[in-house]
Amino acid sequence: MSRLHRVPLVLFCLSFLPLAAFSQQQAPSAEQLPAASVPIPEARDANLTLDVVVTDRSGKPRTGLTQSDFVVRDNNQIRKILSFRAVDSTAPAEPVKIILLVDEVNTSFTRVAYERDELKKFLLQNGGQLVHPVTLAFFSDTGTELQSGSSRDGNALLAEFDQHVTKLRTIRRSAGFYGATERFDLSLKAISLLAATEAKEPGRKMVIWISPGWPILSGPNITLSAKQEQGLFSSIVYLSTMLRQARITLYSIDPLGVADAATTRVFYYEEFLKPISKPQDAQAGNLALQVLARQSGGQALNSSNDITEQITRCVQEADAFYTLTVEPMPSDRPNQSHVVAVSVEAPGLTARTRNLYYGQP
Numbered sequence: 001m002s003r004l005h006r007v008p009l010v011l012f013c014l015s016f017l018p019l020a021a022f023s024q025q026q027a028p029s030a031e032q033l034p035a036a037s038v039p040i041p042e043a044r045d046a047n048l049t050l051d052v053v054v055t056d057r058s059g060k061p062r063t064g065l066t067q068s069d070f071v072v073r074d075n076n077q078i079r080k081i082l083s084f085r086a087v088d089s090t091a092p093a094e095p096v097k098i099i100l101l102v103d104e105v106n107t108s109f110t111r112v113a114y115e116r117d118e119l120k121k122f123l124l125q126n127g128g129q130l131v132h133p134v135t136l137a138f139f140s141d142t143g144t145e146l147q148s149g150s151s152r153d154g155n156a157l158l159a160e161f162d163q164h165v166t167k168l169r170t171i172r173r174s175a176g177f178y179g180a181t182e183r184f185d186l187s188l189k190a191i192s193l194l195a196a197t198e199a200k201e202p203g204r205k206m207v208i209w210i211s212p213g214w215p216i217l218s219g220p221n222i223t224l225s226a227k228q229e230q231g232l233f234s235s236i237v238y239l240s241t242m243l244r245q246a247r248i249t250l251y252s253i254d255p256l257g258v259a260d261a262a263t264t265r266v267f268y269y270e271e272f273l274k275p276i277s278k279p280q281d282a283q284a285g286n287l288a289l290q291v292l293a294r295q296s297g298g299q300a301l302n303s304s305n306d307i308t309e310q311i312t313r314c315v316q317e318a319d320a321f322y323t324l325t326v327e328p329m330p331s332d333r334p335n336q337s338h339v340v341a342v343s344v345e346a347p348g349l350t351a352r353t354r355n356l357y358y359g360q361p
Contacts, residue, residue, distance in 0.1 A: 047082060048074075051204050051249060051297060052322045052342050052353040061320040062349055063088040070322070070351070073341045074329040083325040096204045096318035097150055099194070100311070101137040103211030105183055107255060115210050115255050118307035120158055125312075128154030132318050138164055139190050146197070180215040187214035188287060191250075192239060199246035204323075206298070208251045208314050209289060210307065212260065216268060218285035226279070233279035236286050237335045237358045243296050244357050250293040251314045254302035261303035269300070275356045277337040297353040331359030 050072070054062045067084035087093045100119065104112050123130070133150035134157060145164065151157055191209075198205050224232075243250065260266055272285035273294055285291070290300035301310045329338060336359045342351040 047325050048328045048340070048357065049247065050324045050326065050340070050342065050353045051247070052324060052351050053297070053317050053320070054322065054344055054349050054351050056350075057348050061317065063090075063320050065322065065344065065346070067324075069345050070324060071343045071345065072324060072326045073343075074326070074338050076339075076341075077329055079326045079328065081324050081326055083323075085323045087323065088320045093323075094203050095133050096206055097135065097198075097201070098132050098315055098318065099135045099137055099198075099205060099207045101139060101194075101207060101209045101211075103187075103209060104138060104140040105186055105190075106211050106214050111255050115307060116161070118255075119161065119210075119311070121308040122311045123154035123158045123161070125154070125308075128156075128158070130154050130157075132315060136161060136164075137194070139187075141186070144190050144193065146194070181217060184214050184217055184284065187289070188235065188239070191289075191292070192242060195239070195242035195246045195248055198248060199242060201246075203247065204318075205246065205248045206251065206314065206318055207248050208253060208311055209293070210253045210255055210311075211289060212254045212256050212265075213252060213269070213289040216272070216285045216288050218272070218283045229279040229282055232284065232286075233276065233282040233335070236276055236282055239287065239292065240295065240356060240358055243292065244354060248296060249298045249317075249354075250289075250296040251298040252289045252293045252300045253307060253310045253314070254300075255307055256302075257305035257307075258303060266302045275337050275339055295354065295356045297355070328357075328359060331361050334360055336361075 052070070054065060056062050063086065065086065067081055070081065070084075072079045072081060085091075085093065100122075102112060102115055102119070107115070123134075130152040133152050134154075135150040136147045136157060138145040147160065194207065198207075254260060254266065269285065269288040269290040272283060272288055272291050275295075276282050276286050293300050299314065301313070304310055324342070331338070338357050338359050340353065340355050340357065342353050344351050
């Protein structure tokens with residue numbers, strides 16, 4: 001079993017843009033906020049690959065569908081399905097890589113300890129024999145520890161897990177606005193670095209990010225310059241593109257559980273799910289963990305203390321899904337937003353997949 005290796009965040013050169021505050025009194029003026037400069041990945045594939053999970057009304061994955069059951073729309077235009085593959089127990093494909101990431105930046109020290117206990121339960125299921133290869137990752141103030149390689153041996157993973165020491169956060173919620181923006185910035189760099197790393201590897205990946213999410217730094221009292229709006233829009237395009245090119249489906253699990261269930265914070269991210277097509281509409285909330293998860297075709301789970309069950313629920317989606325390759329709509333301008341919708345002809349079924357990408361001419 002390979003040891004965890006540290007990827008220092010300082011080696012990652014992207015600069016993201018913290019753009020809002022918790023209150024007008026705490027917020028710096030727009031002139032005090034830096035503008036981001038984020039490179040846009042070049043298009044590498046002419047076609048669009050979609051990993052689609054289909055569920056019935058009870059949420060159970062549906063297998064046995066054929067290509068003729070699916071309709072794919074790109075910006076409301078039906079697109080031709082160029083290739084189709086159903087993945088289930090009767091037609092297995094290459095293993096889906098599962099990355100379990102513990103967020104020690106946006107979660108309290110005591111809650112991280114509870115997460116560790118729940119992760120151990122997951123790793124030791126079925127006597128420690130995991131169905132899919134799993135990689136462990138830990139995100140802290142000082143960097144990201146990412147296992148070099150993956151394993152189906154839950155016992156070996158647990159032994160490696162026990163060698164990791166949870167870091168006490170140096171960036172705390174009491175640090176106010178600037179502490180929040182630093183956590184926001186570090187979190188975006190961490191997920192971007194992870195996507196850039198996984199883009200080098202073939203196949204589908206599922207990243208299960210155990211965290212209440214980083215601060216949603218958006219509010220009504222912030223006025224942004226055109227340069228700041230463009231910088232934030234570039235960050236949105238960059239992350240969306242990198243996750244797609246890495247073929248990552250992102251899942252977020254809120255470890256605060258029922259203690260957080262009655263708060264508005266749990267669903268506030270839904271205000272920012274709408275795809276952003278131009279810089280003038282960009283907000284920091286469009287980069288929330290839960291927003292990125294939903295847009296990638298994954299889920300944002302909350303309001304449960306059973307983290308083990310929630311991880312299992314996410315991982316089960318690697319056992320039954322469909323991979324479609326479609327011909328995308330042409331883009332007539334840089335960073336043109338494309339809304340993707342996949343529907344299934346059979347009644348009572350819901351298809352979930354990546355619902356947004358940005359095209360280049």
